[in-house]
Every structure is written in structure tokens, then in C-alpha cells.
Amino acid sequence: MARERNRNGLAGSMEMRGTPSTTEDVVGARAAPPGRTSVIVEPEEAIVPSKAARRYCAVEPGAEQRTASVREAILPLLCFTAVAVVVAVLSKSLVVRAAVPIALGVVLVALLVRAAAKRGGGKLGVDKRGVSLDGHRLFFHAAAGRPRLLFSMREPFGMTLVASPRRDRMVAVWSSPEGLFQVGASFQGAPRRALGALFDRAFTMSGDEAALEAIGPDGVALELSASDFSSLVFAVEDVDPACVERLVLSDARGAPLTLDGRELVVGERRFDLTAPLEWRPFVFQEAFGSAVAVYQGTWVRQGANETVLVALLPSILPFEPDEEGDLDRCLLRDMRLMAASPEAPPSREVRVAIDRLFVLPVRAALDKAPRASQQPTRARA
Structure with a gap:
């Protein structure tokens, strides 16, 4: 579904984009006010x-891509010009000598028109x-x-x-x-x-x-x-x-949802990222009438504090190698952080909606925190 935006064109910090029903149905609270x-x-x-x-x-x-395309068009033009000049000089036919400059002029005009069309509106400071x-x-x-x-x-x-x-x-x-x-x-x-x-x-x-x-x-x-x-x-x-x-966000009720590299704050719950904690990613689905929505969850527990950050799961496309044919280390890291097994939907009392823009940054911070030596199975709803 189309992504909704507020009148300023900004996505809400806790928006559940593309939700087939209300966010209240999913996380037990209204979607957060838009950014x-x-x-x-x-x-x-x-x-x-x-x-x-x-x-x-x-x-x-797309202005920079068009500018690059215009630059790429210059090389064929130069090559064509060089060949045309050689042909005109070496040819003994008056017809050829007359036709070559005309053809060169036509090609030049066509390329200039095409370049102008591609460049339209793409200048800095327009x-x-x-x-x-x-x-x-x-x-x-x-x-x-x-x-x-x-x-x-x-x-x-x-x-x-x-x-x-x-x-x-x-x-x-x-x-x-x-x-x-x-x-x-x-x-x-x-x-x-x-x-x-x-x-x-x-x-x-x-x-x-x-x-x-x-x-x-x-x-x-x-x-x-x-x-x-x-x-x-x-x-x-x-x-x-x-x-x-650092992340400076808020949850659906306006309570803080912040991350500063050393602490994750979710409402009244605080998670010390320098102390052992438990966390894991998972996916779950819920039906809304005839539609089914698939979500990604990030479960976190430290002592008596427990929360599940929930966002819609985007369609997963294959990661493509770079120009050298390799996957860079950040792509490999993100692939690992995205990997999750299916579980039952978590309890609504512990769910907090988060924009999927920030799922990976939060998981990366949790991944750096020390892990608790024992991780009992999370209680399922």
C-alpha cells in the first residue's frame, strides 16, 4: 500500500507504514504523531x-545520473567526429566530402538536444x-x-x-x-x-x-x-x-524511545548496553480479515525489563554484489541482523511500534552489547 505522509511530507517516527488495519490493532496503541x-x-x-x-x-x-549520461555521450561524438574528418580528407568523392559535414552537423544537433532534455531542471541552485x-x-x-x-x-x-x-x-x-x-x-x-x-x-x-x-x-x-x-x-x-x-524518537504515547550507544530507552524501560542482556530478532504474522500482515520483531530483555520493538517486514530482495563482485562487510552485517525465525505474535503489552528505518540501527547496537550467559525461552502470548 502507499506510504502515508503527514502534510509536511515526513514519515512519523513511530509510523507503521503499509499497515492493512490500524496500528492500534497491531501494537495495542495508536500510531505515533507524524514527525x-x-x-x-x-x-x-x-x-x-x-x-x-x-x-x-x-x-x-536523478540529476547526477543524467549528467553522467551526457558525459558518456561526448565520447561517441568525438569518435564520430574523428572518423568523419578522416573520411572527408581521404575521400576523392565530392559527394562524400559534402555529405560528411552535413551528417556530422545533424548528429551534433541531435546529441545537443538530447543532452539538454536530460539535463533539464537538474542544475544546482535552480x-x-x-x-x-x-x-x-x-x-x-x-x-x-x-x-x-x-x-x-x-x-x-x-x-x-x-x-x-x-x-x-x-x-x-x-x-x-x-x-x-x-x-x-x-x-x-x-x-x-x-x-x-x-x-x-x-x-x-x-x-x-x-x-x-x-x-x-x-x-x-x-x-x-x-x-x-x-x-x-x-x-x-x-x-x-x-x-x-544516537536515535531520538518517541513511542505511540509520546514516551521516549532513544538510543545513545550506551543505553536504549523504551518508555519507562531502560536497557544498559554495557551490561549483559538478551535479545533476538524474529518474525510473526497476524490476520486482518482476509489480509495477512507480516512483522519483524526485536525482543529485548534485561532483568525485569522486557520489550518487543515491532515494524512491518519489507519485501526481501536479493543483495547484489558490488562492482568487484563482492558483498561488502556492511551488507553481510545487515543480512545477519535481518535473519530471523518465525514465532508466535508477542503479547500486546510489551509491543512498541518503531519505524523500520531504525530496526537495523537498534539491532546493531544490541548486537554490540554483551550477551547474557543464559537465555531462557521468551514467554509467548
């Missing part, structure tokens, strides 16, 4: 980025849309109107990177008390190879194209060039290096 991008209350002069703020202009989705980073503040710039302050990095926030299995697309997702904000980029050729370290930190979204969308607060796709995307990610990481291990 917000409301402006932080500050003095009027404080919510405008300074002239020194770094701007990152939006591009049309409008005022984009984002800017002003010290510790991140702003969104719509095509018209005042910049919107998304969040201040003086407060805890998280930055999660998700990528396609082919490693040709990446989305940065910022989570904060103000909601979620996403920016995407496509990577081809040299930019992709030059940013291997960035992909090493990204989690794979398999069979879930909606999760790789990046919709701005104005409801329009927000894409950056590969260079601007990487520059923005590294700049934010410089402000707070710990943000890559």
Missing part, C-alpha cells in the same frame, strides 16, 4: 541563518530550495518564504544513514525532539568509490523503496548532489560525532 518540523521558539532574529551559513542547494532527483548549516543549527530553505529552523544541535539528536543494496543511493535521516528530517543523494561512478567510508556506516534498506525517499517539509523530494550530501553529513558529524550512534 514534525515545527520551529523552535527563539527570538525572531535568532531563527534566520547568518551570512556565513553553508548552503547546500537541492537538485532535481531554485532556492535546500538546507543550510549555521554553526549548531540546521535550516530548511523552501522555494519561497523564510528559512525554517529544523533543530538545534545543542540538544541531543541522531543521524542515521541508510543505503540501497546496490550502494547507488543514500539517505541521511536526522531524528530530534522536533521530528524527522531526511535528505537524499544518488551516487554513481567516482563519487561512489570516493565515499566508501560513508557507505561503511550506512544500513541497508532492502526491498523498501519508500524508505529511501527523501521528502522535504514542503512535500517535495529533497535531493543534494553527491558532493554536497557528503559535505553536509561530515559537517554535522563534526558538530557532534556521537550523533551517528
Whole structure:
């Protein structure tokens, strides 16, 4: 089913996307309020980025691929031109000498028209849309109107990177008390190879194209060039290096659901990730009339605290090898974290809905925690 979005185009931090019935039927609570991008209350002069703020202009989705295609068209043109010149010089026929320049002109015009069509709207800065980073503040710039302050990095926030299995697309997702904000980029050729370290930190979204969308607060796709995307990610990481291990979300009732690398907080339950705990992934299904929904669960228990983080299970597509024919270590890690056996549906009292964007980051953090020496079988509903 189509993925629902709020009026700002952002998915809710705890949204159960594609649910065939209400989330209340699945997790025993309403779906969380959609991610917000409301402006932080500050003095009027404080919510405008300074002239020194770094701007990152939006591009049309797919602009970089089209630019690469235009570059690829130049080589055949050069080869054709060289052959035509040689033929025109060596040929003794006046007809050939006259026809070659005409043919060359026709091909040149056709290629220029095709390049212009592919390039249309894909130039940087075609409008005022984009984002800017002003010290510790991140702003969104719509095509018209005042910049919107998304969040201040003086407060805890998280930055999660998700990528396609082919490693040709990446989305940065910022989570904060103000909601979620996403920016995407496509990577081809040299930019992709030059940013291997960035992909090493990204989690794979398999069979879930909606999760790789990046919709701005104005409801329009927000894409950056590969260079601007990487520059923005590294700049934010410089402000707070710990943000890559942090999630700042809330559950369906507004209670905190946060992760900071050392502790997982789910409502009133706290799980110390430096102490032994039990966890495992599993899948379960529930019927809604004639439809059946399949979910992925992440069961966690430490002492008296127990919870199950629940999200819809995306369609699983085969992971594809990279250009060298190998699966990188992050793909292998994500494949291992996704592996789960079927179980009975968990009790509704322990279920907490989580956006599937964040299932792998949570599991990766749990995977690093020490495991309890004995893991009794979880009580089933």
C-alpha cells in the first residue's frame, strides 16, 4: 500500500507504514504523531541563518545520473567526429566530402538536444530550495518564504544513514525532539568509490523503496548532489560525532524511545548496553480479515525489563554484489541482523511500534552489547 505522509511530507517516527488495519490493532496503541518540523521558539532574529551559513542547494532527483549520461555521450561524438574528418580528407568523392559535414552537423544537433532534455531542471541552485548549516543549527530553505529552523544541535539528536543494496543511493535521516528530517543523494561512478567510508556506516534498506525517499517539509523530494550530501553529513558529524550512534524518537504515547550507544530507552524501560542482556530478532504474522500482515520483531530483555520493538517486514530482495563482485562487510552485517525465525505474535503489552528505518540501527547496537550467559525461552502470548 502507499506510504502515508503527514502534510509536511515526513514519515512519523513511530509510523507503521503499509499497515492493512490500524496500528492500534497491531501494537495495542495508536500510531505515533507524524514527525514534525515545527520551529523552535527563539527570538525572531535568532531563527534566520547568518551570512556565513553553508548552503547546500537541492537538485532535481536523478540529476547526477543524467549528467553522467551526457558525459558518456561526448565520447561517441568525438569518435564520430574523428572518423568523419578522416573520411572527408581521404575521400576523392565530392559527394562524400559534402555529405560528411552535413551528417556530422545533424548528429551534433541531435546529441545537443538530447543532452539538454536530460539535463533539464537538474542544475544546482535552480531554485532556492535546500538546507543550510549555521554553526549548531540546521535550516530548511523552501522555494519561497523564510528559512525554517529544523533543530538545534545543542540538544541531543541522531543521524542515521541508510543505503540501497546496490550502494547507488543514500539517505541521511536526522531524528530530534522536533521530528524527522531526511535528505537524499544518488551516487554513481567516482563519487561512489570516493565515499566508501560513508557507505561503511550506512544500513541497508532492502526491498523498501519508500524508505529511501527523501521528502522535504514542503512535500517535495529533497535531493543534494553527491558532493554536497557528503559535505553536509561530515559537517554535522563534526558538530557532534556521537550523533551517528544516537536515535531520538518517541513511542505511540509520546514516551521516549532513544538510543545513545550506551543505553536504549523504551518508555519507562531502560536497557544498559554495557551490561549483559538478551535479545533476538524474529518474525510473526497476524490476520486482518482476509489480509495477512507480516512483522519483524526485536525482543529485548534485561532483568525485569522486557520489550518487543515491532515494524512491518519489507519485501526481501536479493543483495547484489558490488562492482568487484563482492558483498561488502556492511551488507553481510545487515543480512545477519535481518535473519530471523518465525514465532508466535508477542503479547500486546510489551509491543512498541518503531519505524523500520531504525530496526537495523537498534539491532546493531544490541548486537554490540554483551550477551547474557543464559537465555531462557521468551514467554509467548
